[in-house]
Amino acid sequence: MTNTAPLVATAPQRNGAGGRGSRPSARRPASGRKTLTAYLFLAPFLLLFLTFVVGPAIFGIWMSLTNWSPFREVQTFVGLQNYINLFTPGTVTASDFWKSMSVTGIFIVASVPFLVVVPLLVAILLNQRIRATTAFRTIFFAPYVLGVAVIGVIWGYILDTQSGILNHLMGLIGLPSNVPWTVDVPWVWVSLVGVTVWWTMGLNTIIFLAGLKGINADLYEAASLDGAGTVNKFWNVTIPGLRPVMTFITTTTILASANMFGQSYLLTKGGPGTETRTAIMYIADQGLSQNNMAPAAAMSYVLFAALAVISVINFRLQRERVEKGLK
Amino acid sequence: MTTVLSRRSMPAKRAWAQVSLYVVLIALALIIVLPLAWMLITSFKTDADAVRAPYSLPDPVSIEAYQTLLTSGQQPIFLWLWNSFAAATVQTVLILVTASMGAYALARLEFPGKKIVFGAIISTLLVPPVVFLIPNYLIVQNLGWLDTIWAITVPGAASAFGIFFLRQFFVGLPPEIEEAARIDGAGDIRIFLQVLIPLARPALATLAVLAFLGNWNDFLWPVYVLLSPENLTLQPGLNQLQGAYSTHFAIVMAGAVIASVPVLILFGIAQRQIVESVAGSAVKG
Numbered sequence: 001m002t003n004t005a006p007l008v009a010t011a012p013q014r015n016g017a018g019g020r021g022s023r024p025s026a027r028r029p030a031s032g033r034k035t036l037t038a039y040l041f042l043a044p045f046l047l048l049f050l051t052f053v054v055g056p057a058i059f060g061i062w063m064s065l066t067n068w069s070p071f072r073e074v075q076t077f078v079g080l081q082n083y084i085n086l087f088t089p090g091t092v093t094a095s096d097f098w099k100s101m102s103v104t105g106i107f108i109v110a111s112v113p114f115l116v117v118v119p120l121l122v123a124i125l126l127n128q129r130i131r132a133t134t135a136f137r138t139i140f141f142a143p144y145v146l147g148v149a150v151i152g153v154i155w156g157y158i159l160d161t162q163s164g165i166l167n168h169l170m171g172l173i174g175l176p177s178n179v180p181w182t183v184d185v186p187w188v189w190v191s192l193v194g195v196t197v198w199w200t201m202g203l204n205t206i207i208f209l210a211g212l213k214g215i216n217a218d219l220y221e222a223a224s225l226d227g228a229g230t231v232n233k234f235w236n237v238t239i240p241g242l243r244p245v246m247t248f249i250t251t252t253t254i255l256a257s258a259n260m261f262g263q264s265y266l267l268t269k270g271g272p273g274t275e276t277r278t279a280i281m282y283i284a285d286q287g288l289s290q291n292n293m294a295p296a297a298a299m300s301y302v303l304f305a306a307l308a309v310i311s312v313i314n315f316r317l318q319r320e321r322v323e324k325g326l327k
Numbered sequence: 328m329t330t331v332l333s334r335r336s337m338p339a340k341r342a343w344a345q346v347s348l349y350v351v352l353i354a355l356a357l358i359i360v361l362p363l364a365w366m367l368i369t370s371f372k373t374d375a376d377a378v379r380a381p382y383s384l385p386d387p388v389s390i391e392a393y394q395t396l397l398t399s400g401q402q403p404i405f406l407w408l409w410n411s412f413a414a415a416t417v418q419t420v421l422i423l424v425t426a427s428m429g430a431y432a433l434a435r436l437e438f439p440g441k442k443i444v445f446g447a448i449i450s451t452l453l454v455p456p457v458v459f460l461i462p463n464y465l466i467v468q469n470l471g472w473l474d475t476i477w478a479i480t481v482p483g484a485a486s487a488f489g490i491f492f493l494r495q496f497f498v499g500l501p502p503e504i505e506e507a508a509r510i511d512g513a514g515d516i517r518i519f520l521q522v523l524i525p526l527a528r529p530a531l532a533t534l535a536v537l538a539f540l541g542n543w544n545d546f547l548w549p550v551y552v553l554l555s556p557e558n559l560t561l562q563p564g565l566n567q568l569q570g571a572y573s574t575h576f577a578i579v580m581a582g583a584v585i586a587s588v589p590v591l592i593l594f595g596i597a598q599r600q601i602v603e604s605v606a607g608s609a610v611k612g
Contacts, residue, residue: 031438037515038438045429046444048421048485053451056462063462070465125352130345138598139356143363145594145601146587147544149565153583154366156569157576165365165381198359203605210606259455262546266566280457280547287461288551300458307455 064298070291082298093292097299099274100282101306103264107278108257108310111193115253116246118197119204124238126205127212137209141202148199152266155195156182159267188268188276195263200256204249211245212238247318251311258307279303363587370581377576392581402571404585406557407564410476412589414560415542418480422538423531426489431519433490434497435505445494448487460548467552478552479560483542489534496530497523533604536597543590561586 039046064082066075086094122140126133143151158165159181171177181191219237228236239246261280264270270277283303287296369377370392372385380386396404432438433445463482472478504526505518513521524531543561550563559567565579565586572578594601 034436035438038432038436038441041428041432041436041515041519042444045425045485045490048425048481049448049487052463052466052482052485053459053487054447056459056466057451057454059462059466060458122355125348128348130348130352134599136352136356137602138595139359141598141602142591142594143359145540145544145590147562147565147590148546149562150583150587153565153569153579154362157369157579158362158365163378163381163576168381198362206602206606210603255453255455259457265546265550266569283457284460284547284551288464293461293465297461300455300460304455304458308453311453 060297060300063294064301066294068294068297070293078294082295083302085295086298086302093286093295096274097279097282097302100277100279101303103275103277104258104260104279104303106189107192107260107276108254110189111196111257111260112250112253114193114197115200115204115257116249119201119249120208120242122201122205123208123212124234126209137202137206140205143199144202146199148262149266151195151199152262155191155198156267159191159195182267184272185275188272191267192260192263192276195267196257196260199263204253207245207249208242211242215241243318243321247315250318251314254310254314255307258303258310366580366583366587369576370584372577374575374577377580381576389577392575392577395578396581396585401556402564402568402582403557404561404564404568404582407559407561408585408589410558411543411560411562411586414476414479415539417476418484418542419535419538421480421484422486422489423535425484426486426493426534427524427527427531428519430490430493430497431523434494435523436515445490448490451487452491456547460551464551473552474554474558476558479545479549480542483545483548486538489538492534493527493530496527500526532600533607536601536604539593540590540601 065077065079067078067081068075085091086097088094126136126140157163161167161178161180161183164181166181167177167179170179179187181187215237219241220233223233223237259280260278261284264276264278264281268276270281279299280303283296283299286292286299365382368385369381371388371390373387373389373391376386376389396402433441459482467473467478467482470477472481500523505522508518508522545560546562549560550566553559553563556564556567565582568582569579
């Protein structure tokens with residue numbers, strides 16, 4: 001953000017110079033060799049990309065249209081049957097899948113507001129004129145560099161119902177000391193959201209902080225001169241100034257929450273029952289542990305479609321707000 | 328009138344605001360630090376001590392838990408540490424080499440199909456990784472890579488983000504820098520290696536840190552593609568360790584310490600670069 005001003009300032013000259021300078025060489029007749037050179041530079045990446053991204057994406061679609069199984073010699077094309085099964089109420093797979101989708105949905109709805117608002121407030125605190133900003137920033141970000149397994153292990157013990165340190169401490173100050181943090185609803189949700197905020201809060205905080213630094217200080221001064229108070233400045237200067245950052249953060253945070261796997265896998269084992277078994281957890285289990293690969297491939301595409309719809313809606317909403325803001 | 332009033336009350340008000348600001352920040356910092364400190368403290372306890380007094384200091388200070396881990400045949404945690412380090416390094420190098428070459432072509436060379444290739448790469452950025460999970464498992468299986476380091480390094484090296492991020496950087500460089508080299512008779516390869524790569528060092532360092540952390544902390548994929556105890560990385564390994572020693576707090580916490588200390592040290596050394604590069608890549612991207 002801070003870099004945009006000089007970039008914008010130099011861009012026109014640069015484009016002018018680049019346009020004049022590079023055109024003669026770009027139009028040279030020996031373009032066959034140029035093309036070859038370019039594709040040779042791209043070759044190592046494209047090899048990986050075609051093998052492990054494009055290939056699997058197509059393979060996955062094809063698999064979802066067959067009765068693919070690792071135990072079957074010949075696969076037959078079954079059309080949209082795997083998808084139809086997912087949308088046929090009453091079958092075990094359909095109800096389990098939609099249950100897991102709703103679990104992911106609940107987690108998105110429960111976690112994203114905290115994952116956006118808490119870092120925003122922390123970033124605003126860190127953006128004040130205080131000492132040791134860097135130290136605080138470092139501490140808040142630190143858990144994010146740890147893997148989810150470390151997080152799961154630490155919090156598994158803190159949140160344990162019988163021997164967990166949290167219930168122990170709560171008992172000491174007279175609160176109930178038998179809260180089933182990782183074994184019963186609704187506490188499992190409190191734990192999963194809380195642990196996720198603890199773990200990843202630092203990421204959005206530093207992104208917001210970078211966004212805040214990019215807001216022109218003159219705008220705050222002008223608002224002060226107009227008699228705006230702290231709250232007023234927050235809504236009329238800070239929030240509009242953070243708009244592009246906000247779009248980025250909400251989009252990436254929704255996608256991250258939609259991909260939640262480790263926290264449930266490690267802390268609640270998807271339980272109680274299947275109450276916290278997320279879509280990713282269910283698809284991975286069906287595809288790789290239960291060998292229901294074809295239905296699982298279909299599920300992964302249904303999840304993808306659902307996320308695409310959510311992303312489009314999110315983009316639309318944000319754009320609308322930007323347009324309203326401009327008017 | 329109002330200005331006089333506010334000027335008089337300002338210093339006291341400001342001091343209070345300052346104090347409460349620090350109180351909130353320190354409280355938050357404690358919430359972050361205490362669980363990590365507790366992990367470290369517990370790892371130096373005996374099993375009995377860890378159960379008896381979960382939140383007191385170790386009495387006596389014991390390295391029993393670490394000794395148990397060191398001699399454990401089923402949970403070779405130092406081997407996992409090495410595996411994690413090796414895998415993260417191999418994948419980081421693969422990403423740096425392939426993404427910098429590809430990004431150079433997409434940013435600085437003209438060729439037919441450029442827009443299609445770039446568009447195809449970028450469009451995969453928003454595809455959830457689970458879409459590739461099952462097909463990639465079968466591909467890795469057919470390549471004979473299950474339970475090897477290749478399974479956890481090569482497929483993930485196809486980094487659309489790496490291409491996007493480095494292309495962004497290369498596009499921002501003025502064309503004059505390579506034109507000067509071209510006049511001196513340098514070819515594309517020399518321009519790439521001797522002009523652009525040195526200039527891209529900060530961007531490459533950023534990408535390296537992000538790639539390393541990403542691979543180090545990956546959980547879902549290694550849980551499914553690594554099978555034998557000696558081939559695990561720390562993340563799936565820690566999960567096994569917890570299963571095997573679920574009632575032995577000290578041992579599991581020692582495992583967590585071993586898994587987190589290397590990245591925390593790396594983070595401590597390079598925290599400014601890491602924090603700024605992560606924030607920068609997001610805000611610019």
